[in-house]
Amino acid sequence: MNPYDATTHPGTHLVAETLGVTGVSTLNTTYHLGDPLYQAATQVIGAAYELDELHSRVTHAAKDALRLLEPVGRGELDGARVSYALLRTAVPGLGDLLAQQDRAYGQLLASISTYRRLLPAPDSAQRSTNKGPGPAQRTTSDRDDDWVVARERRLVALEAVEAGDVRFRRTAIGEDAYVSREKIQRQAPTIWPETVQRLVAEGLLHQDTSEGLYRPSQLLSLTPQGEAALRDARATTTRVSAALGRSTTPTSSGALAHSAAAPVARTPPTSSRSRSR
Numbered sequence: 001m002n003p004y005d006a007t008t009h010p011g012t013h014l015v016a017e018t019l020g021v022t023g024v025s026t027l028n029t030t031y032h033l034g035d036p037l038y039q040a041a042t043q044v045i046g047a048a049y050e051l052d053e054l055h056s057r058v059t060h061a062a063k064d065a066l067r068l069l070e071p072v073g074r075g076e077l078d079g080a081r082v083s084y085a086l087l088r089t090a091v092p093g094l095g096d097l098l099a100q101q102d103r104a105y106g107q108l109l110a111s112i113s114t115y116r117r118l119l120p121a122p123d124s125a126q127r128s129t130n131k132g133p134g135p136a137q138r139t140t141s142d143r144d145d146d147w148v149v150a151r152e153r154r155l156v157a158l159e160a161v162e163a164g165d166v167r168f169r170r171t172a173i174g175e176d177a178y179v180s181r182e183k184i185q186r187q188a189p190t191i192w193p194e195t196v197q198r199l200v201a202e203g204l205l206h207q208d209t210s211e212g213l214y215r216p217s218q219l220l221s222l223t224p225q226g227e228a229a230l231r232d233a234r235a236t237t238t239r240v241s242a243a244l245g246r247s248t249t250p251t252s253s254g255a256l257a258h259s260a261a262a263p264v265a266r267t268p269p270t271s272s273r274s275r276s277r
Helices: 010-019 036-073 077-118 153-163 193-201 224-247 251-261 272-276
Strands: 166-170 177-181 205-207 218-222
Touching (some): 153 166, 153 218
16 A cells, blocks of 8 residues: 555655555665666655655645635735735745646656666566567557557556556646556566556456546456456466476486486406306
């Protein structure tokens, strides 16, 4: 579950939702200092906390402006002149903070995008040799968005939805699409919103549009076609892994087996007659 409140910490909340992490401040701790992912993760952390700080300042500035307007709203005109004088400085200040908040939000999105581009493919170490598409990975050749289901992204999304509590959302600021998971595992592979949209279009996922995109957001579930596609993808992965296991048998063991099967020349025993001579 996301530990950050979107109404008070929109930056860290967005990072936790889009990257599937529970601790934003520790995002860079698994990388070496010179690793590009370390630098990208550090930028994400800084941008998230900067947006949180600006959001807090905007909130306080808005509350101050509302407090100044309350007497005017009640018709207490005696203090109106003072309120107007204060508002002439408060409102421009609030506008400047809102502009800074908007820039910080754009910077955070850019940082998250850079970090995601540098991430390795999910399970690349185990499935890197699975070059050909399985039954659940075939797409039409005329599509220009095949990248959203490439490099195991389709299987990762289907497995996550099967586990449950995966939702399609839009951010309150900027209205960008993202996917959230209640059952978050550390360093869990990222689910791209573009991947979900593609799977929904293909009829593999159902998106509950009866709910709002903001709150509570739209729950995702597997369709019967999606369940079949997931079974096929897993079966293909199992077959490939088994084939790889057989193909990586050490050569020396084959040589040993060959030598064991070959006839062994034995020296004939010395007869008793030859010993008596």
